Amino acid sequence: MTTSLHTKAVLFHELGGPEVLRVEDVPIGPPGPGEVLFRVDAIGLNRADALFRAGTYYYPPTLPGSRLGYEAAGVVEAVGEGVTGFVPGDPVMAAADFDFGVHGVYAERVVLPQESVVHRPVGADAVTSAAAWLTYTTAYGGLVETAGMAPGDHVVITGASSGVGTAAIQTALRHGAIPIATTRGPRKRQRLLELGAAHVIATDSDDLVAEVRRITGGKGTEIVFDAIGGPGFAALGDALAPHGTAVLYGWLDPRPAQLGLNWPQTVHMYNNGTLLERSDLRRRAAAYIGSGLTDGTLAPVIAETFDGLDRVADAHRLMESNAHTGKILVTL
Known part of the structure; x- marks a missing residue:
């Protein structure tokens, strides 16, 4: 393959809403030592992307440009010197453990360190793979590796x-645990029950x-898996059983969390980045996801798929509307 000198990528030059996102031509060279270049076929959106774009993520973007x-799936086109685990033609996905202000994967082609690339599960297409890695490693890392989730919890x-x-609902079910889903209002209750939640609590109207x-x-719940934080974290702690475990993995409410x-x-x-820095945990997470996709106990829930990088801003608008259930993707 002859590597193009440029590739299309999504950049932003100022903080703001989805309107600041721009599709531009950016230079791309051949992979250096220890690097992998792959063609991107599908991109998975995450809430971290919107926080980063708005300047409210836990590390800031370097502006302009x-x-x-974090999350994409595609096919290897070239590898750099010293890379032994990948060859051109390998189906792969990004293992999100990098500064995405530098290595962000909203692009037609990306070059990543080999440690930030994993093989796609056997038989998994690009859309499934782009929807799987970050969601399931977060659920697996938080619930299994960190909280020690057990059957009956x-x-x-x-x-x-x-x-x-x-993904957390499916992970809980896979381990014989009992998932209790929360959502703000009743609109998503039936869909969450269909997806496997044993119970659904609408926090705007129910006393959690x-x-x-x-x-x-x-007795209370053995585990809390929280994406929100803020003052509401105190009520989750009050809902725990004695010696229970709360795992806070996000901060959709930027106010200080209360115990x-x-x-x-x-x-x-x-x-989750700390989990993925360790090769043994990264290997276990990849094996867990691969086996789950193979046996059907893990199956990414796709909310909507947008076609083309020029639809990224629309995809961000849907994500921030909170009207969706599951994963939002962009295909190339």
Whole structure:
């Protein structure tokens, strides 16, 4: 393959809403030592993308000309010196453990360190793969590796209609746990039940603590898996059983998180990037996802697919509307 000197990519030069995203030609060279170049066939959107674009992520973009995007699937076109795990033609996906202001995968082609690339599960197409890695590694890392989820555990999953939320429901079911989904209003209740939630709590109208106590026969939930944080985190702590575990992996509410007064409890501030930095955990996560996709216990929920990089801003608008359930993707 002769590598093009340029590729189309999505950049932004100022902080703001979806309107700041631009499709531009950017230079791209051959992969250097330890690097992999792959053609992107599908991109998975994550809430982190919108936070980064708006300047509210846990690290800032470098402006002007920041890249964007953690999650993509495609096919290897070239490898650099010293790369032994990949060859041209390999179906792969990005293993999101990089600064996406530099290596963002919203592009036709990307060059990533080999440590940031994993083989796609056998038989998984690009859309499924682009929807799987970050959502399922977050659910697996937070619930299995961090919280030690066990059969019979009740698991409260906030933001349950998101990509990670729906992945967490499936992960809980795969381990014999009992997923309790939360959503703001009743509109998504039936869909979440169809996706496997044993119970759904509408937090705008239901008393979360009272409902969790009712569902669990008064003892409380063993695990909380929270994407929101903020003052509402205290109620989740109050819903825990004695010695329960809360895993906070997101901060959709940017206000300081408050702890409940229901002690003893264990609280983890979970960072998925830390999990993916470790080769042993990355290998376990890849094996877990691959086996789950193969046996059908894991199946990404696709909310909507947009065609072409020029639809990225529309995809971001849908993500920020919170009207969707599951994963939003862009295909190329």
